[in-house]
Amino acid sequence: MKPFWFLIVALVCFSATAQEEQTQTVQGIVQNDADDKVLENVNIVNLNQVIGTVSERDGSFEIPAKVNDTLYFSYLGFKSIRVRVTNDLLKFGEIKVKMTELGIALEEVVIRPVELTGYLEIDAKIIPVYDDYRYAIAGLDRGYEGGSQQPGAVGKVLSAIFNPADFLYNVFGKRPKQMRKLRQMKADDNIRNLLQSKFDRETLMAVLQLERNDLDMILNNCNYSDQFIRTANDLQILDAISECYEEYKVLNRE
Structure with a gap:
């Protein structure tokens, strides 16, 4: 009889576990x-x-x-x-x-519009120019954003191209669990809509279990400029990290 009762208990435990999961x-x-x-x-x-x-x-x-x-x-x-x-x-x-509501004292923000005159020669000097360049190389299907025109920008891009697998492994190789969630986040419309309206990286950090400096480090190592990292919304950040990670997975398989 003991084996019979053992089987009954085992089935009950299994059923309870299945219900929990x-x-x-x-x-x-x-x-x-x-x-x-x-x-x-x-x-x-x-x-x-x-x-x-x-x-x-x-x-x-x-x-x-x-x-x-x-x-x-x-x-x-x-x-x-x-x-x-x-x-x-x-x-x-x-x-x-x-x-719980947060008590935040917002600092005054002054927005100065760009006032155009209608004269092309004058307006061309008034409109602000952002010096964030994305370098393209013939034969590659994507570019590399090296930041402002600085002496080290091109060298950083070339190091990522000539040693891509090793370079990206340092970024993603130690984070397999977190990075697997990228595709799930991109596939969920509710999460994409949420991220599109946010700039605080909170939800990204919570889902990916990363700190803010981890996100910045990943984007820097994937050759995204400081300007992009500062101004992009959370959905753009998600897409940028995801694109870089997909590239790493292809190179890692090869």
Whole structure:
């Protein structure tokens, strides 16, 4: 009889484990912690499954998740928070997520428009020129942004071209888990829409488990200029890193 009971216990344990690992739907409402008012268009990302969504007008949201997944909530002017998915959370039904507003004193920004005269010779001198060059080499299907015209820019580009596999391995070789999420992020429309409107790199850092200086280092080593790194939105940063990583994977296979 002992083998029989052992089999029953094993099947029960296996069933419980399977239920824990099964993807379910987390439902809830996002509120302002100060006054309990609902928050619309809060960005919610499952960091483990790389799935995104936004809260509705009534603050409600639904997102697929499994036990031990982490949900990342971000909203302009509020402190971003992470919520760990537990068995109790899934069984509880609708959850309430309360976000704390940030008190930020914004500095005055003066925008000076470019006033054109209508005379080409004069206006050509007024319009600002950005000296960020992307070097192209015959036979290659892409360019390399070396930054402003500096003595070391061309040398940096050439080192990436003549030793591409070794060069890019130093950038991506030690981050296989993080980089595998790049394709998932690009494939999710909700995440792409979120990143297109953001410039703080917060969501990128949360999903890829990287620090801000790690992102800057990757972009620098992939020959993107300081101007691009400073001004690009998060979606442009994602596409830039992804393009460089895809190049690394091709070269690494060869």
